[in-house]
Amino acid sequence: MELILCELSEKVVEAWRSFFGAEENVRIINADITQLECDAIVSPANSFGFMDGGLDYALSERLGWDLEKRLQQQIKELPEGELLVGRALVLATGDARIPYLISAPTMRIPTNFNIDTSINAYLAMKALLIQAINDERINSVAIPGLCTGVGRMQPIIAARQMFQAYKEIVLGEKMDFSDFGAAQKYHWNINPQGMIWTH
Numbered sequence: 001m002e003l004i005l006c007e008l009s010e011k012v013v014e015a016w017r018s019f020f021g022a023e024e025n026v027r028i029i030n031a032d033i034t035q036l037e038c039d040a041i042v043s044p045a046n047s048f049g050f051m052d053g054g055l056d057y058a059l060s061e062r063l064g065w066d067l068e069k070r071l072q073q074q075i076k077e078l079p080e081g082e083l084l085v086g087r088a089l090v091l092a093t094g095d096a097r098i099p100y101l102i103s104a105p106t107m108r109i110p111t112n113f114n115i116d117t118s119i120n121a122y123l124a125m126k127a128l129l130i131q132a133i134n135d136e137r138i139n140s141v142a143i144p145g146l147c148t149g150v151g152r153m154q155p156i157i158a159a160r161q162m163f164q165a166y167k168e169i170v171l172g173e174k175m176d177f178s179d180f181g182a183a184q185k186y187h188w189n190i191n192p193q194g195m196i197w198t199h
Contacts (some may be wrong), residue, residue, distance in 0.1 A: 001024060002140040002164075003131060006033040012145035015159035020166070034062040038140040040090065040100040042128050044147070047108045047164035049075045054149045063093045063101065071103055082108070085120050090135055100138060104128035106147045112138040115151030117194040119187070121158040127173035133169065152195070161190055 006029045013030045019172040037112035049072040088104035104124040167173040
């Protein structure tokens with residue numbers, strides 16, 4: 001499977017290169033993601049499928065506003081009634097150049113509060129990769145900078161989180177913690193901006 005990491009932000013592209021630069025199945029592009037041709041494109045939306053802001057607005061303009069309604073209907077039919085951060089789903093777009101959309105929320109509701117200190121880019125990347133790998137219709141997927149827009153996560157932290165998820169899902173580097181301290185250190189390394197203890 002080919003991963004196409006695509007962003008207009010040069011800072012995000014530079015951060016990706018520092019982590020993904022040596023990966024053969026990863027292409028890094030400084031361009032408008034909505035203009036690509038690929039099997040699937042990632043919507044880094046929210047748990048309720050609102051696609052009227054940021055990159056999702058551009059995706060709705062490109063792929064049609066009925067996509068948001070169909071996504072929201074699919075989400076409502078889930079047992080949880082929402083698409084949790086850390087899960088993703090695939091939706092047919094009806095578009096010849098980008099036939100599928102992978103919705104992978106980076107936040108529960110549209111917000112920039114506490115997203116930059118979260119591990120949501122890691123969780124969303126993990127979820128979208130699981131969906132893409134297990135869907136035989138998808139051989140190429142275009143992925144934007146997760147949490148770097150509305151979420152305001154630093155590009156280098158978002159890239160680190162996305163690469164960690166890639167290592168675990170694509171390269172098969174499974175987590176194995178000998179004790180709680182090791183798990184805690186792993187979690188902190190994914191986002192050093194986040195707090196582990198507050199009191």
